[in-house]
Amino acid sequence: MTDQTGVIADVRRGMIPAHVYNDREVFELEKQRVFSRAWVFVGHESEIAQPGDYVVRRVLEDSFIVTRDEQGEIRAHFNMCLHRGMQVCRAEVGNASHFRCPYHGWSYRNDGRIVGLPFHKDAYGGEAGFARKGQRLLPAPNLATYNGMIFVSMDPEAPPLEEFLGDFRFYLDYYTKQSASGIELRGPQRWRVKANWKIGAENFAGDMYHTPQTHTSVVEIGLFREPKAEKRKDGATYWAGAGGGTTYKLPDGDLDQRLRYVGYPQEMVDRMKEQLSPEQLQVIGDDGFMISAASVYPNLSFVHNWPRVAESDDVLPFISIRQWQPISEDETEVLSWFAVDAEAPEEFKALSYKAYLMCFGSTGMFEQDDVENWVSLTNTAAGSMARRLLLNSRMGILEDDEPVTPPLGPDAFHGPGEARTGYSEHNQRALLNRWADDLERPPVRAATLTVGAQGSGAVDDQGRTSPQASDVEVPGEAVAQA
Amino acid sequence: MSGTLSEQSALGAHASRVQRTGRSLPFDDPRHLEAHRWLVDEAWLLDAQGYEEWLGLITDDVHYLMPVRVTTALGAGYDTARGMAHFDEDKYSLSRRVARFLTEHAWTEDPPSRLRHHLTNVRTFATDTDDHLVVESATLLFRSRGDVREGSFVSAGREDLLRLVDGRWMLARRVISVDDAVMRMQNLAIFL
Numbered sequence: 001m002t003d004q005t006g007v008i009a010d011v012r013r014g015m016i017p018a019h020v021y022n023d024r025e026v027f028e029l030e031k032q033r034v035f036s037r038a039w040v041f042v043g044h045e046s047e048i049a050q051p052g053d054y055v056v057r058r059v060l061e062d063s064f065i066v067t068r069d070e071q072g073e074i075r076a077h078f079n080m081c082l083h084r085g086m087q088v089c090r091a092e093v094g095n096a097s098h099f100r101c102p103y104h105g106w107s108y109r110n111d112g113r114i115v116g117l118p119f120h121k122d123a124y125g126g127e128a129g130f131a132r133k134g135q136r137l138l139p140a141p142n143l144a145t146y147n148g149m150i151f152v153s154m155d156p157e158a159p160p161l162e163e164f165l166g167d168f169r170f171y172l173d174y175y176t177k178q179s180a181s182g183i184e185l186r187g188p189q190r191w192r193v194k195a196n197w198k199i200g201a202e203n204f205a206g207d208m209y210h211t212p213q214t215h216t217s218v219v220e221i222g223l224f225r226e227p228k229a230e231k232r233k234d235g236a237t238y239w240a241g242a243g244g245g246t247t248y249k250l251p252d253g254d255l256d257q258r259l260r261y262v263g264y265p266q267e268m269v270d271r272m273k274e275q276l277s278p279e280q281l282q283v284i285g286d287d288g289f290m291i292s293a294a295s296v297y298p299n300l301s302f303v304h305n306w307p308r309v310a311e312s313d314d315v316l317p318f319i320s321i322r323q324w325q326p327i328s329e330d331e332t333e334v335l336s337w338f339a340v341d342a343e344a345p346e347e348f349k350a351l352s353y354k355a356y357l358m359c360f361g362s363t364g365m366f367e368q369d370d371v372e373n374w375v376s377l378t379n380t381a382a383g384s385m386a387r388r389l390l391l392n393s394r395m396g397i398l399e400d401d402e403p404v405t406p407p408l409g410p411d412a413f414h415g416p417g418e419a420r421t422g423y424s425e426h427n428q429r430a431l432l433n434r435w436a437d438d439l440e441r442p443p444v445r446a447a448t449l450t451v452g453a454q455g456s457g458a459v460d461d462q463g464r465t466s467p468q469a470s471d472v473e474v475p476g477e478a479v480a481q482a
Numbered sequence: 483m484s485g486t487l488s489e490q491s492a493l494g495a496h497a498s499r500v501q502r503t504g505r506s507l508p509f510d511d512p513r514h515l516e517a518h519r520w521l522v523d524e525a526w527l528l529d530a531q532g533y534e535e536w537l538g539l540i541t542d543d544v545h546y547l548m549p550v551r552v553t554t555a556l557g558a559g560y561d562t563a564r565g566m567a568h569f570d571e572d573k574y575s576l577s578r579r580v581a582r583f584l585t586e587h588a589w590t591e592d593p594p595s596r597l598r599h600h601l602t603n604v605r606t607f608a609t610d611t612d613d614h615l616v617v618e619s620a621t622l623l624f625r626s627r628g629d630v631r632e633g634s635f636v637s638a639g640r641e642d643l644l645r646l647v648d649g650r651w652m653l654a655r656r657v658i659s660v661d662d663a664v665m666r667m668q669n670l671a672i673f674l
Contacts, residue, residue: 091555092663093563187566189550191665194631216587221578310574333664338566350492353565358575362568363670365582371668372590379630 004029008436014394014429021196022381027329032443034298034435035060037155039164041300041323042066042076044185045148046342052095052110059152060326064140065089065099066150069111074145076152077112077137082451088137099137112136130452138449147176148183149321155444165296166241167416173280174291175302175319179271181342185321186353188335189362195374196381197299197326198435200334203370204293204301204322206239206427208232208246209395214369223307223358223365225315233422236289236408240417242434244427245294245302247283255285262290262306263315268344282414289413295427297434299324305366309354316348318355330378334371336361393432396424487562487657488545493570497545498643498654502607502616514606517617517644520651525599525621528673531591533580536673541645541654546571548638548658548674568670569658583671590671596626596633597672603639613646614654621674625667637661638674 004026007017020026042057043066054067056079063079065088081088081101088099088108098115100107107116114135117124124130140152144161146169151161162169176183203210211232218224234249250258259269273281283289295301301324306317319339324332338356340349360367380386396404405422413419420426486501488494507514527536540546548569549562571579582588603620618641626633643655658674 090553091558092553094555094558096555187550187563189566189568189665190663191667191669193668195668214589217582217585217589220585220587221581223578223582346492354493354570354575357567357570358578362665363579365579368590368669368671369588375631375668 004439008439010390011432011436014392014397014425015390016393016432018381018386018389018391020381021199022330022378022386024329027326029439030326030435031060033441034438035154035326036444036446037153037158037438037441038298039142039144039151039153039158039161040298041149041296041321042152043150044183044321044337044339045074045145045150046182046184047093048074050095052097054089054094054096054110056089056092058325059140059154062154063087064152065137067096067110069109070097071111073111074143074150075110075112076140076143076150077108078140080138081106082114082135082137108137112139124452132452135452141446147172149176154446156447157444164242168241168243168294168296170240170277170280170416171238171243171245171291171294172296172302173276175294175304175321175339177275178268178341179275179343183319183339184342185337185339187337187361188322189337190333190335191362192327192331192333193371193375194330195332195371195378196330197324197332198432199374199377200322200324200332200370201295201297201299201301202428202431203374204303205244205295205431206237206246206425207293208235208237209423209425210370210373214373215366217369218307218359218365225306225308225313235292236287236413236419236421237424237427238413238415238417238419239427239430240415243294243296243300244417244430246292246427247289248292249421250284250288250290252288255281258284258288258290263317265345265348268341268348271341271343279414287408287413295431297431298438299326303360305355305359307355307359309351309358316351316355318352318359320356320360322360330382334362336367393425393428396420396422396426487549488547488655491545491547491567491570492565493572494545494547496543496572498543498614498645500609500611500614500616500643500654503609504607506605506607506618511606513608513615514604516651517606517615518604520644521601521604521617521619521642524653525601528599529597531583531594531597533583533673537577537580539650539652540573540576541647541652542573544571544573544576544653545655546576546653546658547656548660548670551660551663553663568660568665588671590669593628595672598624599674600624609643615644615651617642617644623672623674625672634667636665636667636670636672636674640674 010017040059043055047055048068051068051070054065057066064076065079066076079087083106086101086103088101098107105118109115141156142153142158235247237246256269291304293303301322303320306315309316321339322336340352405420408419488497549567552563554561600622605618607616620639623636624633639659641657644651645654
């Protein structure tokens, strides 16, 4: 691994070495130091609503079966048979009480416990040769949920999810808790783009500056009601805890009027008023800001927008949750879900889905132009010239690091963190600073697990491997030895 | 969930429910020849990105649907994502997509892609009415952009409902069964 100290120092002063968007060594470092410890989104409880429901999701190359067991508990099993390492579940979605490995027929309950081991007595001499009791598919080192969103961390010692998210939870609620029932997720659409994963995360975190240029066409065709895309700069950006995002400035009005302005029917407005905190409602009702795009470090983003969906002046809001899943330094798999409040009227759900499809996702008219830019950027970042160029990401601060615009005071913005109006790259810098923090920390030490030997390899209630397991330097990976 | 994919869609309520009857028509049946010609003409139009003219071939009650395909176990009984598609369009949303390409600011197609819709396995079915035909086809779209990246493909089967309107066949319903669960194209700023 080459020394990245210079890269990190440049990033910290807001000057980005262009090659970080297409550099194999940087990507290797990200695998070992970012994705080995961060909380990574793998799905939402609504995707696995019934016992036995499962989806298969990845964290980098590691495949996990994310399932609800017969007791209703949510689990993430490493998708590898304990015997020869075969992928146990090869579908991506379904319902199963058991998973049977197609290779030699070992089978597991959906809570991960091994139940079937063909010829256990004949082949292994029973428990004396292979201790089946207590063996289970390797759990994700850490799993937690917030508002039904399921995250895993590859680090058993990761700080609790809520601590990791920190004050960003305040903003996460707008997307995921519009009623007591929370959201339903549909999808995801999945597609691969030849772009580095960080670009999307940065863009959604705070890039209001690109909207008037990149998305001119969707304003021109009347999809977007806001008459001038330049209105973006009247919005506020905020950064709080593990994430940050953008907002639009709403026209004058009270809370109800402002929520209806973006297309929420009164019954949904009423539920939001019951569900959100006074401060969360004040950001909309008093401060006049409506959340739009956002990112949570490292690679999860959100968008909330309100286009026209028919020949009428009415607009309809939609929410999308998306993940920029890294494939390599120059390729990302995008997973893009449509999210909608579970208690919303069916007609709203249908039209909100239509709004999503028109704007974002694999066919979305906003997204089409974004991806074109990101692929092109990644392409250009591959060569030697990109190593000579430090991209200026200092928008919003002067040469002496003083801000161009002061943060909004507590009376102007009732949310936590630091918020300010106007175009800036404070949020992109905040995201990359966290990235730099991780890159500077030594890789996580992971324990190995020995399968089937007496007195070793037990997994405790927290899903951690037993103390007998030996520590080895395998950054970011827990290895099951079969 | 039951019914056709178009019926299952939350946005498909307006769509025609006319279905095929019987076996595929002989290849020398005039109805098949007309339907096949329509599809070939459409493929050339889509290659040339003649989207305004293409929109003129589409009925006002069109349902243009491309479900998200998912990998499921044999016997699961479904292979599309429930409640999610790539395209789930009516005439309005298609018209906005076309209008966007006609602006000078649809960057994803400036410079334009080189497109080739390869069309094959066309078969035609009669329906209960003389003015509707169901046509199935396979399509392979090759899309090439710029001079650095390799081109990309989308392979799909299609089931179309064609309707005779004032002596012209028009597309009244299209269900696209894409063969990838994870698309290998940067976006779907194309039509199939």
